[in-house]
Amino acid sequence: MSDPGRRAFLGTAAAALAGAAIAPGIRLVELAAARSPEEAASAKVRWGLLVDANRCASGCTACVTACRTENGLADTGRPRTDAQWIRIVDLRDPRTGREARAPVMCQHCAHPPCVDVCPTGASFKRADGIVLVDRHTCIGCRYCMMACPYKARSFVHENLADQKPDVPRGKGCVESCTLCVHRVDRGGTPACVEACAAAGHGAMLFGDLNDPESAIAKRLRELPARALRADLALDPGVRYAGV
Amino acid sequence: MPRPLAAFAVLAVLAASVAWAAGASRVAKPVVAVERPGSCVEATDVMRRDHMRFLTHQRDRTVHEGIRTKRHSLAGCVECHAAAKTGSVLGPEGFCQSCHAYAGVRLDCFECHAARPGGASAGSAR
Amino acid sequence: MATVVHRELSAAAWRFYGPLAVLAAFVAAGFAAFLYMETNGHVVTGMDNQIVWGTPHVFAVFLIVAASGALNVASVASVFGRTAYKPLARFSALLALALLAGGLAILVADLGRPERLVVAMTHFNFKSIFALNIFLYNGFFLIVGVYLWFMMERRMNRYGDRAGLAAFLWRLVLTTGTGSIFGFLVAREAFDSALLGPAFVVYSLAYGTAVFLIAAALVLRWDAQALDAETTVRLGRLLAIFVALSLYVTAVFHLTKLYMTRYHGVEAFLLVDGGVYPLLFWFGQVLVGGVAPLVLIYSPRTGKTRAGVLAAAVLVVAGGLAQMYVTIIGAQAWPLAIFPGWQESSSFFDGEIHRYAPSVPEVVLGVGGVALAAALVAVGLKALRLIPDPCTASSSPPPTSPPARQR
Numbered sequence: 001m002s003d004p005g006r007r008a009f010l011g012t013a014a015a016a017l018a019g020a021a022i023a024p025g026i027r028l029v030e031l032a033a034a035r036s037p038e039e040a041a042s043a044k045v046r047w048g049l050l051v052d053a054n055r056c057a058s059g060c061t062a063c064v065t066a067c068r069t070e071n072g073l074a075d076t077g078r079p080r081t082d083a084q085w086i087r088i089v090d091l092r093d094p095r096t097g098r099e100a101r102a103p104v105m106c107q108h109c110a111h112p113p114c115v116d117v118c119p120t121g122a123s124f125k126r127a128d129g130i131v132l133v134d135r136h137t138c139i140g141c142r143y144c145m146m147a148c149p150y151k152a153r154s155f156v157h158e159n160l161a162d163q164k165p166d167v168p169r170g171k172g173c174v175e176s177c178t179l180c181v182h183r184v185d186r187g188g189t190p191a192c193v194e195a196c197a198a199a200g201h202g203a204m205l206f207g208d209l210n211d212p213e214s215a216i217a218k219r220l221r222e223l224p225a226r227a228l229r230a231d232l233a234l235d236p237g238v239r240y241a242g243v
Numbered sequence: 244m245p246r247p248l249a250a251f252a253v254l255a256v257l258a259a260s261v262a263w264a265a266g267a268s269r270v271a272k273p274v275v276a277v278e279r280p281g282s283c284v285e286a287t288d289v290m291r292r293d294h295m296r297f298l299t300h301q302r303d304r305t306v307h308e309g310i311r312t313k314r315h316s317l318a319g320c321v322e323c324h325a326a327a328k329t330g331s332v333l334g335p336e337g338f339c340q341s342c343h344a345y346a347g348v349r350l351d352c353f354e355c356h357a358a359r360p361g362g363a364s365a366g367s368a369r
Numbered sequence: 370m371a372t373v374v375h376r377e378l379s380a381a382a383w384r385f386y387g388p389l390a391v392l393a394a395f396v397a398a399g400f401a402a403f404l405y406m407e408t409n410g411h412v413v414t415g416m417d418n419q420i421v422w423g424t425p426h427v428f429a430v431f432l433i434v435a436a437s438g439a440l441n442v443a444s445v446a447s448v449f450g451r452t453a454y455k456p457l458a459r460f461s462a463l464l465a466l467a468l469l470a471g472g473l474a475i476l477v478a479d480l481g482r483p484e485r486l487v488v489a490m491t492h493f494n495f496k497s498i499f500a501l502n503i504f505l506y507n508g509f510f511l512i513v514g515v516y517l518w519f520m521m522e523r524r525m526n527r528y529g530d531r532a533g534l535a536a537f538l539w540r541l542v543l544t545t546g547t548g549s550i551f552g553f554l555v556a557r558e559a560f561d562s563a564l565l566g567p568a569f570v571v572y573s574l575a576y577g578t579a580v581f582l583i584a585a586a587l588v589l590r591w592d593a594q595a596l597d598a599e600t601t602v603r604l605g606r607l608l609a610i611f612v613a614l615s616l617y618v619t620a621v622f623h624l625t626k627l628y629m630t631r632y633h634g635v636e637a638f639l640l641v642d643g644g645v646y647p648l649l650f651w652f653g654q655v656l657v658g659g660v661a662p663l664v665l666i667y668s669p670r671t672g673k674t675r676a677g678v679l680a681a682a683v684l685v686v687a688g689g690l691a692q693m694y695v696t697i698i699g700a701q702a703w704p705l706a707i708f709p710g711w712q713e714s715s716s717f718f719d720g721e722i723h724r725y726a727p728s729v730p731e732v733v734l735g736v737g738g739v740a741l742a743a744a745l746v747a748v749g750l751k752a753l754r755l756i757p758d759p760c761t762a763s764s765s766p767p768p769t770s771p772p773a774r775q776r
Contacts, residue, residue, distance in 0.1 A: 037310065037311045037312045037313070038310055038312050039310070040304075040308035040309060040310055041308055041309035064716075078412065079716065079718075080417035080418065080419065080718070081411070081412050081417045081418060082418075083418070084418070084716065084717045087715045087716050087717040087719070088715060088716070089707065089708065089713050089714070089715040089717075089719050089720075090713070090714045090715060091708055091711040091712065091713060092711065092712040093710070093711055093712075094711075094712050100711075104707060104715075104719075113554075113555070113556060115494075116494075116496050116497065117496075117497050117498065117499060117553075117554075118494055118497055118499075119489055119493070119494060119497045119499035119500040119503065120488055120489055120492040120493070120494060120500070121492050121493070121494040122492075124307065126307065126308070126309060127308070128309070132306065134306050134307065135355060136302060136306070137485070137488050137492050138481070138482065138485075139480050139481065139482045139483075139485045139486070139488055139489050140480045140481015140482040140483075140485075141480055141481075141499065142421040142422060142481070143497070143499050143550075145418070145421040146421060146422065146554055146557065146701070147554055147556060148556060149555070149556030149705060149707070150705070150707055151418075151705050151707065151717065151719065153418075154418050155411065155418060155421060155481060156410070156481070157410045157411045157412040157417070157418075158409065158410035158411075158412040159354075159409075159410060160355075162357070163355060163356065163357050164357060164361060165318050165321070165356075165357040165360065165361040166318075166361075168355040168356040168357070169355055170354040170355030171354065171410045171481070172407075172410065172480075172481030172482040173355075173481055173482065174481070181309065182311075184309075185309045185311050186311070228707055228708065229556075229706075229707065229709075231709075232555060232556070243708060243711070
């Protein structure tokens, strides 16, 4: 498509832009997230992600690796039954041959089908928009996996050991991306977003969609971004630009 | 002695001796070793009776509302009560498991939760 | 009302406990499969994060759908006043209860956390079709149980028809609910149709009648009598209508999907190039489960014989299992379009046909559920007076005399 020199220049420029775009965001979110441990998640906040596919660097899997490390998702060598909370989907437009890629995880819908179908109410949406599974009431029926349009959920197919203290998970329950809720509750960002920024790509932006002054809200005003499967009108908290 | 009554007496003696034998030789007394000095989050008798209630209450508040206070959190229990030798609350002499085994109460928290302290994962500041 | 005396299954001890022991062995094997799956996790099955519902669900949904249809004979007698079927109404109700119990047992055994069944019975999300179905299933046990009691208790006989009507209406809602479990899954192109609710009602009529014919023939033979030719042929005619209706509903379902361009991919997969799924659809569901039974029942040579009708019933059951396999597993094999218009690929198998092979424990669990249903029927027949005494049974027009003692 282009000569290596131009590519390298574009890469550097993109990284610089990413830094410029994110730096103010870091500050703003920090100010907004003054939640003490005893304070409940608030509906005033709606956590969301903006994925810019144009910045998702070919061959990079930093977000996936970070997610696995953070949440203790081991690779058993059985990919069909292993949990994947985030994966890179490679895309190709069959007509034009255009290629793109983007990370896909739980889209944290405002109207989540998984929550609609869950018989026990184990799938639920927190006040701040994070969609979670309460594994104390999940019976492992997998109806949510049938209902999710994004294939975001995984079923734990075998016994686990050495779970992370912050990320309890076990055999027989369904799980998915928690938006690193344990980090968010302490005022942090999801591991994938942090890793993407650390790798210099800045293809993922995390923040409060309800706060018009947040970096993500500002970026969403500038960038033509969309919801995946917008036809289903689920109002996901994760938005995509460039695909 | 009428026959049914005699049969009952024999049964009672048998049951008692089985219970005695079991108590004497098979079910070990729980190991309640508190290695870390200081007091627990509640009085000991309250904790013995009600720890499961505290945990369930905290569990629902954490999972559904994101309230992450330390006082009644399971991670807090593990932090203090993991044995120095094994680093865990499980195992035959583990603080949780030995007592649950003695009481005959199923302990399934640690099918999913970490049984050894891991330190809160970074949650690095934004 | 015919003066039919009902009694317990009369079979010599070894003739009763022999078959029961065989069934118990199958149930035990199913239970072992359940323990194996629960101890090791679903990693030992053919199911994975792509195909999340597998062979156990094929058996379970078939049994649950057949359960409501097995009540047909009782409904036809009570609701539609066809007294010729009255002698078999009690058996029909027992069969319905047993099939539902067998199907639900499979579903529960397949849960990731079966020990939390009590959670499912105490925590309800009323927007979930699944939660709704838990009420419908429990209600079915209750209503059909009461209906059975009313039929058996002389003092309650006069309320029998009303209970029959309630059971009939309930089973219509129940099967609509079962179909809607799939129909309301908007994300899955092979489902996403409100038609699946009513379609499942139609399928249940066919499956249930077929299972009833087979079960009644076996049970009466066990009791050293025979399902009389007239009833068999008449039920065969009924079965043929239900089978034809099933073919019609299936045709409408696929034709509406085919009309919508966005479904062409999934329809081509299920009907033409999807490997095992088109084969199961055309050969299993349509030919074996649809066309062949119709030919058997409507051809003058076989349609009037017990063997012909029973063969047709067996084919309907075989076709029904094939149909459930295509419906449940075929639908999941087709990948979700997360980025419509793009070709997708990923480490999570996006954009590719998901493969699935039934594993031994899954099949054993499914067969165990069928055996459980059969064993429950056997025990029910031995314990309760449900079988018409051949000396008194009659399919002749009902006498006008007032009902005599029923027991």
